[in-house]
Amino acid sequence: SVSLQFDSEGRISITDKLLKHAKIKSSMLFVGQGKTFQIWEPSNYEKVKVTAKRKANIHRASLKWEQKFNK
Secondary structure (H helix, E strand, C coil): CCCCCECCCCCECCCHHHHHHCCCCCCCEEEEECCEEEEECHHHHHHHHHHHHHHHHHCHHHCCCCCCCCC
């Protein structure tokens, strides 16, 4: 996790160290995480997304659903 600084026009600069860590060469993908976001190299994110969906489908039956009704 890194706090990024904004320039006067609202842009951020990503350090070479972060780009190398994320294996970003020419394009990047911003993935919303509620109040935060992650920056991914697009093909690496696709691999993670596919794996996460597969795991979610396998464990779907064990999820507990809670219904709340306003009275």
